[in-house]
Amino acid sequence: MKAIVWAGPNRVTCEEVPDPSIVNPRDAILKVTATTVCGSDLHLYDGYIPAMQRGDVLGHEFIGEVVELGPQARASLAVGDRVCVAPMISCGSCFFCNQDLYSLCDNGNPDAEIPEALWGHSPCGIFGYSHMTGGYAGSHAEYIRVPFADVGAKKIPEGIADTSALFCSDAFATGYFAADIADVKGGDVVAVWGAGAVGLFAMTSARLLGAERVIAIDRFSDRLRLAREQAGATDTIDYKAMDVVEHLKEMTGGRGPDVCIDAVGMEAHHGGAQGLYDRTKQALRLESERPYVMREAIMACRKGGTISMAGVYGAFVDKFPLGALMNKGLQLRTGQVHAQHYIPRLLEHVERGDVDPAFVATHEMGLDQAQTAYQTFKQKNDECVRVVFRPAA
Amino acid sequence: MRPPIGSRLHGALDYLTGTKLIAASFLPVLRGTFAGKALRAAGAGHIGYSLMTNYELGAVKVLPYKAHLAVDAAGAMGLAAAPYLAGRDGLDRWVPVGVGVYELGAVLLSDPQGKGLGGGEPGWRAVTVERPEADVRSFLGDPEMVARFSPDNSWIGEFRLREAPGGRGTELHAKASAADLRRAKQLLEAGEMATAAGGPAGRRGPLSAMLPTRDTGAAAANGGGG
Numbered sequence: 001m002k003a004i005v006w007a008g009p010n011r012v013t014c015e016e017v018p019d020p021s022i023v024n025p026r027d028a029i030l031k032v033t034a035t036t037v038c039g040s041d042l043h044l045y046d047g048y049i050p051a052m053q054r055g056d057v058l059g060h061e062f063i064g065e066v067v068e069l070g071p072q073a074r075a076s077l078a079v080g081d082r083v084c085v086a087p088m089i090s091c092g093s094c095f096f097c098n099q100d101l102y103s104l105c106d107n108g109n110p111d112a113e114i115p116e117a118l119w120g121h122s123p124c125g126i127f128g129y130s131h132m133t134g135g136y137a138g139s140h141a142e143y144i145r146v147p148f149a150d151v152g153a154k155k156i157p158e159g160i161a162d163t164s165a166l167f168c169s170d171a172f173a174t175g176y177f178a179a180d181i182a183d184v185k186g187g188d189v190v191a192v193w194g195a196g197a198v199g200l201f202a203m204t205s206a207r208l209l210g211a212e213r214v215i216a217i218d219r220f221s222d223r224l225r226l227a228r229e230q231a232g233a234t235d236t237i238d239y240k241a242m243d244v245v246e247h248l249k250e251m252t253g254g255r256g257p258d259v260c261i262d263a264v265g266m267e268a269h270h271g272g273a274q275g276l277y278d279r280t281k282q283a284l285r286l287e288s289e290r291p292y293v294m295r296e297a298i299m300a301c302r303k304g305g306t307i308s309m310a311g312v313y314g315a316f317v318d319k320f321p322l323g324a325l326m327n328k329g330l331q332l333r334t335g336q337v338h339a340q341h342y343i344p345r346l347l348e349h350v351e352r353g354d355v356d357p358a359f360v361a362t363h364e365m366g367l368d369q370a371q372t373a374y375q376t377f378k379q380k381n382d383e384c385v386r387v388v389f390r391p392a393a
Numbered sequence: 394m395r396p397p398i399g400s401r402l403h404g405a406l407d408y409l410t411g412t413k414l415i416a417a418s419f420l421p422v423l424r425g426t427f428a429g430k431a432l433r434a435a436g437a438g439h440i441g442y443s444l445m446t447n448y449e450l451g452a453v454k455v456l457p458y459k460a461h462l463a464v465d466a467a468g469a470m471g472l473a474a475a476p477y478l479a480g481r482d483g484l485d486r487w488v489p490v491g492v493g494v495y496e497l498g499a500v501l502l503s504d505p506q507g508k509g510l511g512g513g514e515p516g517w518r519a520v521t522v523e524r525p526e527a528d529v530r531s532f533l534g535d536p537e538m539v540a541r542f543s544p545d546n547s548w549i550g551e552f553r554l555r556e557a558p559g560g561r562g563t564e565l566h567a568k569a570s571a572a573d574l575r576r577a578k579q580l581l582e583a584g585e586m587a588t589a590a591g592g593p594a595g596r597r598g599p600l601s602a603m604l605p606t607r608d609t610g611a612a613a614a615n616g617g618g619g
Contacts, residue, residue, distance in 0.1 A: 005595030015595035024585040054598030072584070091583035095523050095561055106520075107579045110587045110608035113571060125587060135608065137592035147587060 002391065003057045003141035004370040009047030014368040017057065020137060020145035025072035028149030030064030030083065031392045034166045035139040036361070037377045038087075039196050040312045043266060044130060045374050048288065049314055051114055051131035059140030060087035060127040061170035063162060065392070069149070076150040083153035084347065085146055086339035087170045089125030089136060092151030103336035108148065109134045118315060123336060140367060142391040154343045157351050163388060167197065167357035168346040171386070174337040175201025175263070176346060178310035179209050181333040182259040186210035191248055191257035191300065192233075193293040195223035197360040197386050198310055199263030200231040204355055206259070207232035215251065217244060219269070222383040230359045240271065248300040256302035264293045265311025281318055288315035298324050309334040363387040398499070400458055400507030404443065404450030406499060411440035414492065427481050428488040435472050435492065439465075448507060458507050462500055469496035520574045522581050523562040526554050532581055533565075542576035542586070543569075544609055572607040 003017045020029055038061050043049050045058075066081045077083070090097050090105035097105050105124035109115070112122030114132050125147070128138015137144065146153055156165045175198050184190055190206040192199050195218035203214045215235045216227035227233035237247055249256055266289035269275070278290040297307050298321045307330055325332065349355050362385045365373045373387045398406070414436030423429035446461040447454035456464075473493030476486040522529055532538050539548050552567035567574060579586045590608050 001593070003593060003595065007595075008598075013595070017593040017595050020593050023588060023591065026583075026585060053594075053601045055595035055601065057593055057595065089587065091579070091587070093523065093582045093584075094578075095521065098523065107583045108587055110589055112575060113607050116571075125589070134587065134589050135592075136589040137594060141593065145592060148583070 001142035002367050003137070004059065004367055004389075005054075006044060006052050006056045006058055007054055010045060012045065012058065012370045012374050014370045015055075017137075017141070020143055022068055022070045023145065024147060025070045026148050026150050027070040028066050028073050028077055028083075028146045028153060029068040030062075030085070030144050030146055030153070031067050032062050032064045032139050032141060032144055032389075033082070033392045034064075034162045034388055034390050035059050035062035036166060036171075036386050036388050037140075037373060038170055039194075039198060040129075040265070041374075042378050043312060043314070045378065046267065048266060049130045049132065051135075053131060053135070056128065056130070056135065057137040057141050058128045059138035060129055061166065062127075062139035062144070063156065063165050063169060064139075064144065066149075066153070067143070073149045077153060077155075081153075082156045082165075083149075084156050084165050084169050084343050085127075085139075085149075086152045086154075086173075086343060087126050087129070088152070088336065088339055089127065089134060089147050090151060090340060091148055092340070097151070097340075100338055100341040101335075102151075102338040102340040104338075111135055126336070140370075140389060140391070142367075151340055154340070154347065157347060160347065160350050161358065162390075163358040163361045164350050164356050165347065166388065167201070167360060167386075168343050168350065170337065170339060171197035171360065172201040172204075172346050172355070172357045173339045173342040174198045174310050175203075176205040176208075176342055177335070177337040177339075178202045178261045178263065178308045179205040179211075179259075180342075181335065182261065182306045182308035184209040184211050184259055187212045188258040189213045189215070189252050189255075190259045190261065191215040191217060191297070192227075192261045192263055193217045193268075193297060194263035194311065195220070195227045195231075195233075196263065199261070200227060200360060200385070201357065202261045202263050202310060203227055203231040203233050206261070208349065208354065211259075215248065215257065220380060220383075223380075223385065226359070226385065244296050245300045252302070256300050256305065258302055259306050259308060260297035260301045261308045262293045262297055262311045266290060266313045268292045268311075278318070287318040289313050289317045291317040291320060295319070295321055298328075298330065301328065301330055304329045304331075306331040306333060310337075312336075360386045361388045365389060367391055395506075395508065396502050396504040398503040400448040400504075401450065403499070403503045403507075404446070404448050407439055407443040407446075408450065410496070410499075411436045411443065414439070422484065423488065427476065427479065427485040431472060431475055431489045432492060435468060435489075435496075438468065459505050462503060462505060465496060465500045465503075469493045469500065472496070517566055517568055518571055518574055519564055519566040520578045521557045521562055521564050522578050524581050526556060526563045529554055529563045529565055529581060532577070538577075538580060542580055543573045548573050572609070575607075576609075 089108040090102040091107035094106040108125035115122040125134030188211045190211045213234045216233040217237045219240045224236040270292040281287045414432045418429040418433035444452045446456045555564040
């Protein structure tokens with residue numbers, strides 16, 4: 001089959017690779033009907049997540065059609081089912097899965113010792129997301145093996161289009177998760193850094209959960225327009241044009257936003273001296289992240305407010321305003337999305353017509369356009385928000 | 394204070410240093426010189442007796458780890474002394490002396506017991522399993538299950554069970570490798586061992602095979618297959 005594989009920093013290729021096969025009793029093999037490049041894939045593409053190997057198949061956000069099932073997966077799935085799959089590979093039966101904290105699953109990562117050395121404990125496995133999270137083959141391929149499919153693959157109701165269901169797998173789920181763990185409620189002012197797909201869905205979700213004002217922060221005017229027109233943002237900030245912290249305080253009567261959502265992560269952009277400082281330190285591997293968004297969010301957030309981290313971080317940061325975090329009594333909520341928990345709820349929202357996540361699908365390409373697809377997405381060329389592949393088409 | 398370098402890390406350094414010394418001997422500035430030859434001999438020798446050492450990364454485990462450290466120290470001093478004995482100076486003197494001092498430093502920072510960072514015998518470790526104590530006990534008493542979670546037969550069967558607080562199942566404390574404990578927990582909780590081994594991949598790079606993995610590939614043991 002054809003698949004997009006990582007070939008080194010900033011290089012992906014479409015190669016002929018072996019078809020996957022059933023390995024474990026709870027496995028399913030899917031024909032991938034739609035899959036998309038996630039912002040977090042760019043951390044792999046750029047070479048910032050360690051433990052990538054040349055030849056690793058990328059991709060973790062996808063839907064598909066079941067073509068083969070292991071004996072234990074047959075109880076909950078059937079050949080021909082259309083399913084939306086959680087990026088997280090989680091067993092469904094450990095302490096964490098039993099509490100719906102699927103991304104913390106104890107049993108999904110066969111190579112847990114790498115993250116244990118770096119982070120103390122290992123999170124779940126993740127499709128196509130380096131050998132830190134198991135080295136599983138990803139979804140930018142014609143077929144994929146889904147371990148623990150009885151837990152991770154959720155049936156898509158009739159009447160939901162592929163593109164709308166696709167983003168329930170990760171981008172919408174992560175955005176919703178970010179708003180949910182921040183406990184967004186009626187009347188809240190929510191600021192969201194990053195108007196990529198996850199940020200846009202965090203805005204959408206904050207509104208679904210009752211936020212009164214949603215402030216979108218980005219530097220691309222087309223993304224800020226999408227935020228206003230499609231994602232329910234009431235205000236926008238172009239961070240190139242103004243001081244974000246000062247502006248947020250002014251917009252909120254000096255209080256600061258009740259909830260600040262970081263939908264950017266480790267490769268944030270920033271001009272000026274601060275940007276130069278972190279870029280240099282990151283290039284020298286003295287810090288692994290560029291944490292401007294977290295710095296700004298902590299400084300801007302109202303006292304006693306909540307910071308929600310939906311962006312991905314890998315290891316260490318420098319000049320982290322721990323004093324502000326503590327003295328302002330902020331809550332810091334974090335994590336990879338517990339997608340198995342959220343996907344059914346989001347599919348219901350889509351079915352009811354509350355949201356149609358398809359608006360972020362700006363580009364469609366073939367697997368053999370791998371390098372163009374990643375580069376277009378990375379550079380945000382041509383107003384690209386998300387590139388969708390349809391390998392089964 | 395215990396010296397920080399354990400036997401596993403020491404082994405990794407052995408191979409890395411050996412390879413680098415050989416590679417360095419081919420640098421234009423060293424090729425064909427006394428220093429280059431000394432480095433190449435030291436690198437090759439190092440890899441040779443590392444392969445024969447009884448530690449995690451040894452192939453034919455005949456040389457005790459403490460003896461390995463003694464050979465390291467003797468080799469380092471020999472390397473540093475060689476240019477003086479041969480009456481060399483300039484690069485021919487200072488490159489072997491520098492490498493010898495570095496190697497001696499690495500020996501002094503290595504724990505002769507092999508413990509410390511990245512090394513040593515499996516000590517006591519623990520995992521918590523979401524299953525009643527009786528289930529865990531009967532699981533660990535089943536040789537077929539033991540063979541599945543400890544495919545290299547490293548499980549010695551020394552363990553204690555304790556009820557976890559708050560109804561969180563059973564704490565399994567065992568003198569075992571982390572990988573064995575993880576697989577035992579996976580079998581008990583999930584009914585199968587997670588693996589990505591043998592999955593589709595494109596062309597691999599030259600270094601891929603050298604990267605460490607604990608994913609043993611559980612296909613046969615899990616009884617999967619269509």
